[in-house]
Amino acid sequence: MTTRRLALHALASVTAMTVAPSLAIAQGSGDFPSKPIRYIVPFPPGGLTDVMARMIAVNVGAAFKQSVVVDNRAGASANLGADLAAKAAPDGYTWLAVTLAHAVNQSLFTNLPYSLEKHLAPVAHLATSPLVLVVNETNPIKTLAEFLTQARAKRLNGGSSGNGTPPHLGLELLAHSAKIDLTHVPYKGGAPSLNDLLGSQLDFIVSNMPECSGFVKSGKLRALAVTSGKRHPLLPDVPTFAESGLSGVELENWTGLMMPIDTPKAIMEKVSTEAIRAVRTKEVNDRVAAIGFTPTGLGQAEFDEIIKKDISRWREIVKIRNIQAG
Numbered sequence: 012m013t014t015r016r017l018a019l020h021a022l023a024s025v026t027a028m029t030v031a032p033s034l035a036i037a038q039g040s041g042d043f044p045s046k047p048i049r050y051i052v053p054f055p056p057g058g059l060t061d062v063m064a065r066m067i068a069v070n071v072g073a074a075f076k077q078s079v080v081v082d083n084r085a086g087a088s089a090n091l092g093a094d095l096a097a098k099a100a101p102d103g104y105t106w107l108a109v110t111l112a113h114a115v116n117q118s119l120f121t122n123l124p125y126s127l128e129k130h131l132a133p134v135a136h137l138a139t140s141p142l143v144l145v146v147n148e149t150n151p152i153k154t155l156a157e158f159l160t161q162a163r164a165k166r167l168n169g170g171s172s173g174n175g176t177p178p179h180l181g182l183e184l185l186a187h188s189a190k191i192d193l194t195h196v197p198y199k200g201g202a203p204s205l206n207d208l209l210g211s212q213l214d215f216i217v218s219n220m221p222e223c224s225g226f227v228k229s230g231k232l233r234a235l236a237v238t239s240g241k242r243h244p245l246l247p248d249v250p251t252f253a254e255s256g257l258s259g260v261e262l263e264n265w266t267g268l269m270m271p272i273d274t275p276k277a278i279m280e281k282v283s284t285e286a287i288r289a290v291r292t293k294e295v296n297d298r299v300a301a302i303g304f305t306p307t308g309l310g311q312a313e314f315d316e317i318i319k320k321d322i323s324r325w326r327e328i329v330k331i332r333n334i335q336a337g
């Protein structure tokens with residue numbers, strides 16, 4: 012090898028050693044974020060997941076001094092947006108808002124184009140909320156007992172935010188526990204189902220509390236029971252299903268944040284820290300509690316345990332109830 016070639020080889024070696032640490036630094040969290048972030052919400056605007064994501068986007072965006080833009084990608088039972096996020100570049104600039112529905116989808120759909128556990132990583136568990144059985148205020152039904160009597164006399168039409176979503180699961184648990192037949196009417200999100208209930212086009216819906224509590228408080232809807240283990244402070248006069256004499260309908264939805272699984276650990280930790288900080292601030296805490304959430308602010312490891320537990324639990328329930336995706 013000539014002297015010139017030796018020199019060039021040595022220069023290349025030095026350059027490689029110099030560039031490698033630089034790349035490592037670039038893949039860390041030090042310069043993140045340096046551009047706007049896309050926060051995919053796989054549901055329509057106005058629903059539980061959307062409301063929570065927007066609060067996090069504003070608060071974390073301010074802390075990062077970068078825009079966090081919510082991108083609503085509803086469709087395919089929340090799988091459309093999840094698949095987009097799973098296949099996005101793992102650079103920290105794509106976030107995904109997830110709910111219990113995504114854990115259920117792992118057994119509800121047999122040919123998903125993504126895996127919640129293999130392609131996405133838990134970043135922060137943000138909040139939980141119970142479900143509520145509600146009817147239009149013009150409906151003469153005033154208690155769960157009256158609802159069950161009516162449901163046994165004729166088949167009632169019940170709406171939910173979509174096949175496999177937590178409200179659909181709540182409806183199935185209700186039908187299973189009470190041994191009644193109900194007609195499920197799936198919608199593309201909670202807001203559309205609420206609109207049809209308000210228009211008296213449905214007999215009832217099972218709703219996420221943050222989506223329906225305002226209508227219950229204003230008197231436009233009547234809440235018959237909540238799926239939590241105890242009464243919710245937002246609707247203290249509404250009994251639990253267990254209090255009303257029907258066990259087996261215990262269920263709470265949750266919402267959290269995930270990112271593509273190969274996203275650098277340092278970036279995920281940075282986002283997790285800021286998202287948890289946001290949830291725990293008095294401003295966000297009070298705002299989410301006011302609409303029916305119970306803020307949690309759990310980190311990556313705890314969120315991972317919740318996801319695994321729910322995937323296992325609902326795999327069994329989907330099988331028992333023969334819950335179909337469409």
